[in-house]
Amino acid sequence: MSFLDLTITPESAGWSHSSLRVLTLPPTGSHTFETGDSEWIVLPLSGGCTVRTEGKTFELHGRPGGVFTAVTDFAYAPRDAHVTLTSPAGGRFALAGARCERRLPARYGPAENVPVELRGTGACSRQVNNFAAADTFECDRLIAVEVLTPGGNWSSYPPHKHDEHLPGRESRLEEIYYFEIADGPGGTPGLGYQRVSPSRDGGTDVLTEVRTGDAVLIPDGWHGPSIAAPGHAMYYLNVMAGPGPEREWLIRDHPDHAWIRGTWPDQPVDPRLPLYGPERPGRPDDRPGGDR
Numbered sequence: 001m002s003f004l005d006l007t008i009t010p011e012s013a014g015w016s017h018s019s020l021r022v023l024t025l026p027p028t029g030s031h032t033f034e035t036g037d038s039e040w041i042v043l044p045l046s047g048g049c050t051v052r053t054e055g056k057t058f059e060l061h062g063r064p065g066g067v068f069t070a071v072t073d074f075a076y077a078p079r080d081a082h083v084t085l086t087s088p089a090g091g092r093f094a095l096a097g098a099r100c101e102r103r104l105p106a107r108y109g110p111a112e113n114v115p116v117e118l119r120g121t122g123a124c125s126r127q128v129n130n131f132a133a134a135d136t137f138e139c140d141r142l143i144a145v146e147v148l149t150p151g152g153n154w155s156s157y158p159p160h161k162h163d164e165h166l167p168g169r170e171s172r173l174e175e176i177y178y179f180e181i182a183d184g185p186g187g188t189p190g191l192g193y194q195r196v197s198p199s200r201d202g203g204t205d206v207l208t209e210v211r212t213g214d215a216v217l218i219p220d221g222w223h224g225p226s227i228a229a230p231g232h233a234m235y236y237l238n239v240m241a242g243p244g245p246e247r248e249w250l251i252r253d254h255p256d257h258a259w260i261r262g263t264w265p266d267q268p269v270d271p272r273l274p275l276y277g278p279e280r281p282g283r284p285d286d287r288p289g290g291d292r
Contacts, residue, residue: 005092006215008176010099011280013217017141017241018174020096020215025049025087033246035081038097039142042075042083043130043182043237045180047091051075053083054106061111062091066180068148070276071116071129074109076139081106094178096132098241100140109137118273119155124260126155126272132248143173143240143249149228150272151182151190158225158257162240162250163220171250173242175218177226179210182233189233196221197254222254233275 006022019038022045023031041049044062051058054077063070078082079100085093115130129146130136130292149155165172181190194216204221208214228234240249253261 007179008029008215008217011220013174015174015189015219016243017099018176018239019099020178020214020237020239021095021097022174022178023093023095025085025090025093027090028088029090030083030084030086030088032084033095035077035079035083035097036279037079039050039079039100039139040077040083040097041109041139041142041144042077042085042289043094043096043131043144044072044074045092045094045182047087047093049085049087049091050082051085051091053077053081055071056106058106058108065277066232067180068145068275069129071111071114071125073111074131076107076109077136078103080107094237096142096144096237096239096292098139098142098239100142100241102140104138104140107184116274117276118269120157121264122267123153123270124155124157125150125153125273129272134247139208139247141241143245143247145238146175146224147236147238148275149226149234150270150275151228151232151234152230153223153248153270154167155228155234156226158260159195159197159222159224159254160251161220161222161254163199165244166250169250170252171242171246171248172245173240173244173249174222176237176239177216177218178239179214179216179236180235181210181228183254184231188233191229192234193227194223194229195225198222227262
């Protein structure tokens with residue numbers, strides 16, 4: 001038995017590549033699916049599971065305490081494959097997918113190999129778990145990272161975009177933001193906000209409240225900030241893919257807000273970061289591509 005809490009397909013999103021499913025498995029539950037024309041990463045959000053595909057078995061230890069407690073291991077399944085997940089203790093799992101052309105081998109991604117990076121400083125400080133960034137784990141089209149933002153901070157800032165193919169400057173990527181928000185004292189539910197502003201006439205224009213389980217689709221536009229309410233850390237999973245000739249993540253900052261990067265070297269990183277390890281945080285990222 002399994003429960004699909006969220007399903008985003010290229011057809012439902014109105015685009016060509018990116019997909020996301022969020023799945024709840026009860027104790028001893030299982031879920032089977034065909035990958036079809038897409039590659040997939042099985043990413044535990046809470047709990048662990050066993051993934052069987054292509055004659056291989058991957059034991060995912062996951063993270064019993066949820067997304068705010070630990071980096072997780074994960075499994076990659078290629079297109080045109082049969083996949084079965086089972087979970088003795090139950091849990092919640094994200095299935096991040098992208099339509100692709102190449103059929104790569106099924107693989108296990110250890111948690112200890114996930115680069116953990118700090119970006120921004122001051123109120124723009126955030127932690128990025130680069131488990132399937134374009135330069136850290138091989139996929140054909142799929143790019144996926146996790147971002148953790150302490151309560152009261154802004155991440156995905158300055159606003160940036162990747163909706164045009166401009167060689168060496170910008171890549172065209174469809175993006176999904178999937179959110180979880182940490183509870184406050186006494187289990188008080190948290191919230192956050194997500195902004196997407198138009199980069200062209202008639203483009204995407206969104207300002208929305210987000211809570212645990214919500215997703216925001218970004219086919220185009222300047223996206224950011226992602227705002228964590230004081231007292232409530234914010235998690236989001238970014239799933240990206242697109243039609244460009246290269247699997248790369250190139251962005252352009254909004255010209256009205258790009259100046260904020262120049263203030264970062266004069267401020268300390270938020271002392272609440274990293275929320276957890278592996279503790280290999282990089283220096284605050286002031287590169288043009290350091291948007292998350």
